[in-house]
Amino acid sequence: MHALILAGGELELSAQVKKLAKEAQxxxxxxxxxxxxxxxxxxxxxxxxxxxxxxxxxLKNFEGIPQKGFPPEKDWLDLELALAEVLKQNPDRISMMGATGGRLDQTLAALLIASNHAAQNIALYSGKQSIFYLVAKAELQLELAPSTLFSLLSLKEVSTVTVKNAQYELDDFALEFGVGLGVSNRVRQSPLSLGLKSGLIAIIIEHYE
Known part of the structure; x- marks a missing residue:
């Protein structure tokens, strides 16, 4: 089942966003x-x-839709509350839209919150960017146009990553946390191929160019 979370951040209604939203169950x-x-x-x-x-x-536009309200002074972001409800459905895919853009603290929190569920096929979409995750001992093939800009960020102390079909290719490279070496790469030909021996990485793809 494909689950969709709609948060209150920025969202450009791109063809990709509309297609994914329509597929959500x-x-x-x-x-x-x-x-x-x-x-x-x-x-x-x-x-x-x-x-x-x-x-x-x-809210009046959606009268009749079940609501779960919480006090403003709480220990969780609204995004986390929505994610908790989605996880109860045991989805095999989770898309978050509108979780990035706007406030930087909210964007960073969304990226890290989603990373805690990287093994559950979760991704973030803003219409301008997509963020995917790759966990240890996994591979990912992404159909992207040549010259598409993408970046890799290690979310563990060290992530051992392989990248093929890119301008800058890597082979079991130890990408460290807190360095910019994985930023600003480009797709050479599709599919962009990524593999991860250990660690956890975020793959950030720019769609505006």
Whole structure:
């Protein structure tokens, strides 16, 4: 099952975003993420959050949809509350939209929150960027146009990564946490091929060029 989380950050309604949203079988809107649901013509299965950023007007557009409200002073982000509900459905794929852009702290938190569930086929989409994760002993093939810009960030102390069909290829390279060596690479030919022997990496793809 493909589950979709709609958060309240920036979201460009690209062809990719519209296609993925249409494929979703279970949809949770996190607070003001309901605005994206309206823009995409989607009917969420559940709305969660403290509703500090979703207006009464926004909520009225989705009367009859189950809601789970929480106090503004809480220990979890609305995104985390939405993710917890999605995980109850045991999906085989999770897409987060509108979880990046806007506030930098929220964007970084979203990237790290999602990384805790990297083994559950989770990805983030903004319409301008896509973020995928690769866990140890896994491979990933991405169909991307030549010259597409992408970056790799190690989310562990060291991640041993192989990259093929790129401008800068790597073979069991020890990519360290907190360095920029994996930033600003380009696809040479499709598919972009990645393999990870150990560690955890985030793959950030730019779609605006």
């Amino acid at each position: 279970f949809i949770v809107a996190a607070d003001s993420g309901i605005r994206h649901a309206k823009s995409l013509g989607l009917q969420p299965d559940l709305i969660v959050g403290d509703f500090d950023s979703a207006s009464e007007f926004d």
